[in-house]
Amino acid sequence: MSNREGLKEFFGDFRVHLMTGISYMMPAIIVFALFMVLSQIPGGTQGMMSALSEYAQMLIVPVMTTFIAFSIAGKLTIVPGLVVGLMADQMGMGFIGGLIVGLLVGYTVKMIVVLVNKTGGGQVIDLLASFLFVPILVTFVIGGLTYFVMAEPVSNAMTSLTNWLNSMSDINAVGLAVILGAMIAFDMGGPVNKTAFAFAVGAYTEGAYAVSAPVLVAISIPTLAMALAPFLAPKKYNDEEKHASKTAIVMGLIGLTEGAIPFAAVDPFRVIPSIMVGSAMGAAMAALMGISNTVMIPALIGLSGVNKPLLYLVCHIIPVLITAFLVNLLKKEVVEEEV
Amino acid sequence: MKLIAVTSCPIGMAHTYMASAALKKAGEKLGVEMRVETQGSMGIRDRLSSKEIKNADLLILAADVTPLEPERFRNKKTFKVTTSKIIRNANKVVQEALDSLSEEN
Numbered sequence: 001m002s003n004r005e006g007l008k009e010f011f012g013d014f015r016v017h018l019m020t021g022i023s024y025m026m027p028a029i030i031v032f033a034l035f036m037v038l039s040q041i042p043g044g045t046q047g048m049m050s051a052l053s054e055y056a057q058m059l060i061v062p063v064m065t066t067f068i069a070f071s072i073a074g075k076l077t078i079v080p081g082l083v084v085g086l087m088a089d090q091m092g093m094g095f096i097g098g099l100i101v102g103l104l105v106g107y108t109v110k111m112i113v114v115l116v117n118k119t120g121g122g123q124v125i126d127l128l129a130s131f132l133f134v135p136i137l138v139t140f141v142i143g144g145l146t147y148f149v150m151a152e153p154v155s156n157a158m159t160s161l162t163n164w165l166n167s168m169s170d171i172n173a174v175g176l177a178v179i180l181g182a183m184i185a186f187d188m189g190g191p192v193n194k195t196a197f198a199f200a201v202g203a204y205t206e207g208a209y210a211v212s213a214p215v216l217v218a219i220s221i222p223t224l225a226m227a228l229a230p231f232l233a234p235k236k237y238n239d240e241e242k243h244a245s246k247t248a249i250v251m252g253l254i255g256l257t258e259g260a261i262p263f264a265a266v267d268p269f270r271v272i273p274s275i276m277v278g279s280a281m282g283a284a285m286a287a288l289m290g291i292s293n294t295v296m297i298p299a300l301i302g303l304s305g306v307n308k309p310l311l312y313l314v315c316h317i318i319p320v321l322i323t324a325f326l327v328n329l330l331k332k333e334v335v336e337e338e339v
Numbered sequence: 340m341k342l343i344a345v346t347s348c349p350i351g352m353a354h355t356y357m358a359s360a361a362l363k364k365a366g367e368k369l370g371v372e373m374r375v376e377t378q379g380s381m382g383i384r385d386r387l388s389s390k391e392i393k394n395a396d397l398l399i400l401a402a403d404v405t406p407l408e409p410e411r412f413r414n415k416k417t418f419k420v421t422t423s424k425i426i427r428n429a430n431k432v433v434q435e436a437l438d439s440l441s442e443e444n
Contacts, residue, residue, distance in 0.1 A: 261357065
């Protein structure tokens with residue numbers, strides 16, 4: 001194995017690590033958000049609901065930190081990841097801080113594992129490494145680095161980033177929403193989509209709900225539009241697509257952009273630009289109308305945390321209609337193929 | 340020819356299962372045996388047994404997030420790919436995987 005291949009093997013796919021962290025973090029966000037909504041209901045359960053929501057919120061960033069590290073180096077990273085991740089978040093380092101700490105913990109542990117494996121291991125060394133060396137040393141070193149070196153600059157940067165996001169002028173907010181919305185539709189759940197989504201999650205964990213909400217609106221528009229389009233112009237779609245449009249109704253209502261994939265696979269150059277227009281438009285409308293969403297959930301369930309439910313629905317319905325008409329306008333009738 | 344595959348994606352609701360279905364279909368079309376394990380939001384489904392892993396010629400690893408219990412596949416010949424690539428064109432991916440096998444021999 002050449003040196004470069006060795007490095008590549010060591011660092012792995014950066015994006016996979018980040019997405020693994022986000023994947024494990026999502027349930028914490030959902031628990032936080034839904035219990036926060038439930039804590040608004042007056043009565044005896046209010047205190048319990050808000051306590052649950054508060055603890056869940058404390059865990060959002062640490063869980064992401066931990067599973068970024070876990071993705072890099074496995075089981076040994078869990079305790080240092082949770083401890084230092086929680087500390088970083090409590091010191092105000094937020095999403096970006098959690099991400100940096102996750103990478104540091106992961107790669108440090110992996111380095112130690114590689115070194116231990118070079119010595120050939122053995123029961124004593126394994127025991128020392130896994131119960132003493134790794135948890136204590138990594139927690140101490142990365143924790144110290146976080147506490148003394150990184151906490152202040154990163155939390156300052158996060159504060160100014162959050163202030164900037166929240167104070168953005170209308171035009172900037174709409175511009176950002178258009179870009180993020182178009183990214184959501186571009187590859188329907190692929191890497192570009194997930195990059196935009198990760199940005200929204202970052203804004204969300206910093207409390208910039210007005211930035212994350214338009215992205216959430218963009219998510220279900222492509223799928224809902226492609227669910228609708230075949231009903232409006234059945235001749236322009238083959239049987240497989242008509243079948244896919246039925247599945248797409250459900251997928252759209254629960255908020256999965258992936259429902260548009262079967263249509264984009266058949267006819268990418270007409271479908272993808274159309275749904276990008278639709279998602280960008282929905283996001284822009286949401287930004288213009290000042291929609292915010294305290295639950296990080298798209299589509300119907302997301303309604304529970306939306307400040308203006310009616311306008312939220314309008315932000316979906318109009319772009320869906322326009323996207324469906326646009327794609328049908330571009331598409332030609334299907335010619336029956338001889339198989 | 341016996342192929343096994345693992346699919347996973349960040350949310351674990353759509354890509355994981357779409358890729359799994361596409362792989363099975365491609366396997367049928369190309370006449371290779373295809374067993375797929377999905378690692379979606381509810382964890383491992385259709386778990387590959389250690390016997391299946393041992394008897395397989397190649398593992399197609401379509402893991403957009405780090406797979407669960409990866410130690411089961413240690414030293415297994417692996418073809419890495421993303422779920423979106425499979426959903427776009429599973430036949431091509433399976434063919435490429437098969438080609439990577441014959442290149443080695």
